[in-house]
Amino acid sequence: MTARILDGRAVSAAILDRVRREVAEFTGEHGRTPTLATVLVGDDPASHTYVRMKANRCAQVGMHSRRIELDAAIGTETLVGRIRELSADPDVDGILLQHPVPGHIDERAAFEAIDPAKDVDGVTRASFAMMAFDEGGFRSATPGGIMALLDAYDVPLPGRHAVVVGRSPILGRPVGMLLLARDATVTYCHSRTAGLADRVAEADVLVAAAGRPGLIRGEWIKPGAVVIDAGYAGNTGDVEYAAAAERASYITPVPGGVGPMTIATLLAQTIRAARDHQTRRVVSVP
Structure with missing residues (x-):
């Protein structure tokens, strides 16, 4: 079998x-361009690359990207204040805080400064709760992209055993909740799970999101499983690709699998936020 x-x-x-x-339809109807504000703290080269890619995609779809670059030495209070300003800005529809921020900053406090109505990257507690309870809100961008990719290939999920390797609040945990909402049976694992190989071998659908290159060996993969590799370090994912591809039915390449879906989901959620924002503007007019 070749995946x-x-x-x-x-x-x-x-x-x-x-x-x-x-x-284009929104801009023509309302006379303004949807705007995504990206906040970047520090000089991490990878973060600068990611933000630049997002700005390029915004330009390609006709969306405005407002880039805010802040010095690595700023404190949590300064960053929170800047994000609150963007949350209150009527010309901003979506806000992205590029992860990770420097270690001395309380990243969770910074995330929570984002207005949930503008949380198009799905990083706030409010967004997670609404997603978990299937009450709308914005999905975390990478998990949302994974679900869209599975849907595009008509991968069946009800009744299947999904194993998620990873527990981050913006990837591992939310993707498990989205799979659960689609009637999959979900097992969470991580790099310290005892007998990880045995758990992976049970997966009909595997989502590798530990951020540990090569953590998952190809021979662990159940024949016919669907393998989603959300890890990325250079051009290497969490899964031993060549060996896994000989056993899986479907597999994501690294790069070219999950990564493009993350940005597409982010922008899809930004235009949705712009429409919601415009509706609230109209309702608020006396």
Whole structure:
């Protein structure tokens, strides 16, 4: 068996085409351009690359990207204050705080300064709760992108055993909740799980999100399993790709799988936030 590729580049391109049409329609109807504010703290080269990629995608779909760069030496209070200003700014529809921030900053406090109505990256507690209870809100961008990718290939989820390796609040935990909402039976694992190989071998659907390159060996994969590799370090994911591809039915490449879906989901949620924002503006007019 050789796995079929879950092509995030192709699926994300289709999503971005739809977003481009929605942005043009919104701009024509309301006379303003949807705006995503990106906040970057410090000089981490990878973070600068990610923010630049997001700005380029915004330009491609006709969306405005407002980039806020802050010195690495700022404190939590300064960052929280800047994000609250963006939350209150009527010209901003979505806010992205690039992760990670420098270690001396309380990242959770910074995330919670984002207005949930503008939390298009799905990082606040409010967004997680609404997602977990299936009450709307914005999905964490990478988990939302993973679900969209599975849907694009008609991967069945009800009744299947999904194993998530990773427990971060913006990836591992929320993707497990989204899978559970689709009637999968979900097991959470992590790098310290005893007998990790045995747990992985039980997975009909595996989401590798530990951020540990090569953690999951190819021979652990259940024949016919669907493998989603959300790890990324250079061009290496969490899964031993070549060996896993010989056993899986579907697999994401690294790069070109989950990564493009994250940005597409972010922008799809930004145009949705802009529409919601515009509706609230109209309702608030006396």
